[in-house]
Amino acid sequence: MAPSLIRSPVQLPPAEALATSQQAPVVLQSSPSTVSSSALGSLFSATEKPELWIQYENLILSCLRTGDDRAAQECHNRLVARFGNNDRVKALGGLIKEAQAQNNGELEKILKEYDQMLDENNTNLPIMKRRIALLRSMGRLSDAASALVQLLDFSPTDSEAWSELSDLYFSQGLYPQAIYAMEEVLILAPNAWNVHARLGELQYMAAAASGATSGSYQKQMAEAIKRFSRSIELCDDYLRGYYGLKLVTKRLLKDNTKPAKQTDDEDFSLPDPKTIERLNELATSKLAEIVRHSSAQDHGWRGYDAAEVAAARELLSEDAPSGIER
Amino acid sequence: MMLISKSITAFGSLLLAHACYSAREHSTLQSFRAATSAALTSTPAAATSLPIDIAIETVVAILVILVGLVLGTSSLRPIQWREWAGKIEREGEDGFKDNNGEVNRDYMGNPFDFIEGRPNFVDIRKQRREFTEWVKSQGEQQK
Amino acid sequence: MPSQQELDLQISPLVQESLVHNSRTLHNLQSLTASLFGVGAGILGLESYSGFFFYLLFSLVTTLLVYALRIAPTSISSSPSAATAAKGGVLSRYFRSPFDFWTAGLTNGLAGFILTWTLFYGLVRA
Numbered sequence: 001m002a003p004s005l006i007r008s009p010v011q012l013p014p015a016e017a018l019a020t021s022q023q024a025p026v027v028l029q030s031s032p033s034t035v036s037s038s039a040l041g042s043l044f045s046a047t048e049k050p051e052l053w054i055q056y057e058n059l060i061l062s063c064l065r066t067g068d069d070r071a072a073q074e075c076h077n078r079l080v081a082r083f084g085n086n087d088r089v090k091a092l093g094g095l096i097k098e099a100q101a102q103n104n105g106e107l108e109k110i111l112k113e114y115d116q117m118l119d120e121n122n123t124n125l126p127i128m129k130r131r132i133a134l135l136r137s138m139g140r141l142s143d144a145a146s147a148l149v150q151l152l153d154f155s156p157t158d159s160e161a162w163s164e165l166s167d168l169y170f171s172q173g174l175y176p177q178a179i180y181a182m183e184e185v186l187i188l189a190p191n192a193w194n195v196h197a198r199l200g201e202l203q204y205m206a207a208a209a210s211g212a213t214s215g216s217y218q219k220q221m222a223e224a225i226k227r228f229s230r231s232i233e234l235c236d237d238y239l240r241g242y243y244g245l246k247l248v249t250k251r252l253l254k255d256n257t258k259p260a261k262q263t264d265d266e267d268f269s270l271p272d273p274k275t276i277e278r279l280n281e282l283a284t285s286k287l288a289e290i291v292r293h294s295s296a297q298d299h300g301w302r303g304y305d306a307a308e309v310a311a312a313r314e315l316l317s318e319d320a321p322s323g324i325e326r
Numbered sequence: 327m328m329l330i331s332k333s334i335t336a337f338g339s340l341l342l343a344h345a346c347y348s349a350r351e352h353s354t355l356q357s358f359r360a361a362t363s364a365a366l367t368s369t370p371a372a373a374t375s376l377p378i379d380i381a382i383e384t385v386v387a388i389l390v391i392l393v394g395l396v397l398g399t400s401s402l403r404p405i406q407w408r409e410w411a412g413k414i415e416r417e418g419e420d421g422f423k424d425n426n427g428e429v430n431r432d433y434m435g436n437p438f439d440f441i442e443g444r445p446n447f448v449d450i451r452k453q454r455r456e457f458t459e460w461v462k463s464q465g466e467q468q469k
Numbered sequence: 470m471p472s473q474q475e476l477d478l479q480i481s482p483l484v485q486e487s488l489v490h491n492s493r494t495l496h497n498l499q500s501l502t503a504s505l506f507g508v509g510a511g512i513l514g515l516e517s518y519s520g521f522f523f524y525l526l527f528s529l530v531t532t533l534l535v536y537a538l539r540i541a542p543t544s545i546s547s548s549p550s551a552a553t554a555a556k557g558g559v560l561s562r563y564f565r566s567p568f569d570f571w572t573a574g575l576t577n578g579l580a581g582f583i584l585t586w587t588l589f590y591g592l593v594r595a
Contacts, residue, residue, distance in 0.1 A: 061450075304415070396531070405488050
């Protein structure tokens with residue numbers, strides 16, 4: 001079944017993106033090419049639904065990804081016909097141009113256009129975001145970072161931008177900065193379980209990068225445990241959270257480090273080995289349950305991503321070479 | 327589920343309509359008889375009582391419709407955050423279908439997905455490259 | 470210093486959309502069935518207190534049916550975490566307070582009930 005067009009297609013795996021973009025002709029044909037926005041016109045023509053515009057936006061994204069430029073252009077034309085050239089539609093137009101650009105010269109030209117638009121109105125968020133994404137795509141990471149910081153300066157409640165900043169720092173290996181930016185996201189969305197898990201992953205990678213001997217290792221591992229635990233607390237049977245928890249506890253058990261000095265850093269010291277052991281057992285049993293139900297396609301267990309389940313199975317089989325295949 | 331609920335409701339409505347019609351007929355008959363017998367005697371008060379079978383039919387009809395309507399309500403959603411989130415993760419779209427088997431219109435998946443997906447920052451050229459590589463690898467696999 | 474209840478809500482928050490969805494579902498059902506009860510009461514020719522008693526009785530039956538057909542089955546079939554059911558019954562999975570669930574129906578549909586009650590009383594007895 002093709003995924004719903006209401007949801008953002010950015011994170012979909014390629015096969016599903018293809019399925020989404022193949023829906024484009026159907027959607028384009030079944031909905032009218034122009035929708036009147038005047039009150040009188042709407043009496044006679046088809047009624048407009050807000051979902052339709054979201055669908056168009058998502059179609060543009062997935063069609064560009066799969067190389068169906070014609071359909072993307074058609075979707076964009078309809079958006080222009082309805083909304084005129086507002087900021088968001090302009091940004092989508094820029095996106096289409098970016099996708100079709102052949103060489104660096106053309107990209108530079110698009111970048112100049114963005115700059116020009118920002119000169120007219122320097123709080124144009126969608127265009128600003130596109131500009132940052134383009135800078136990053138061209139490899140000018142430090143420019144992108146400074147532009148992003150500037151954006152966050154006047155729009156500090158933009159969780160998406162904070163998350164982008166975190167990812168940008170992460171790609172450069174600047175773990176503390178990435179963690180800081182992710183924490184900002186958490187302030188804006190304290191109940192987002194995936195953000196908690198993401199932060200846990202960042203902490204874990206930071207700890208792994210600094211190595212077991214460094215002083216901050218234990219603290220970061222302890223924090224990773226806390227983040228993963230919170231993500232599980234916010235979401236029952238959260239595969240990603242249990243996966244991370246298992247990863248962290250397994251590594252800690254393998255290190256066999258004692259919680260050396262519990263004096264410094266009052267609340268971010270490691271729990272004692274027994275607790276870690278129990279957390280590990282819990283995560284293992286939960287993961288096994290999820291993998292079992294999900295591979296059996298039990299009713300009510302079909303929401304998991306196949307790749308994630310496969311990864312969990314691999315992790316489990318590393319752990320115990322026999323007996324997991326049930 | 328929807329079909330069962332609808333047919334039960336339809337059957338109940340039929341019963342109710344029949345009961346209503348019977349009651350109406352009964353009361354006109356009664357008043358007619360009362361009018362004619364009023365000439366003889368002067369006690370029309372007994373005319374208001376309804377035959378027991380019509381009363382039973384009415385109550386049964388209401389109960390049948392009730393069952394049909396209750397079966398037809400959209401399923402409730404958990405209000406505890408972790409249960410709700412767990413449902414999204416575990417069941418995906420399956421958990422949010424209405425009785426017709428269509429996914430509810432206000433179902434968004436994880437509402438915080440956009441924080442990680444960042445659709446406004448998407449690097450479309452990279453995605454395109456990755457997609458063409460994926461297509462190539464698919465083609466090689468099929469050979 | 471936040472109270473204990475606020476802290477609890479911070480730790481395990483509630484989903485507003487689901488709350489609204491659930492109470493709206495219940496509300497829709499109750500206003501629909503209330504007018505149905507009015508039809509019944511009109512056909513039966515009930516008057517004064519017995520009519521209201523009829524309404525009370527059937528509203529209770531409605532909520533009981535909802536509980537039996539829609540809520541209770543979910544606790545058996547799709548609840549891998551038995552801990553939640555033990556904590557406050559199945560009802561607390563879907564509604565904030567059991568009291569609301571059992572009594573909200575009485576006020577929701579009263580107007581509709583009286584409307585159809587008088588209408589059908591008049592139609593049948595005319």
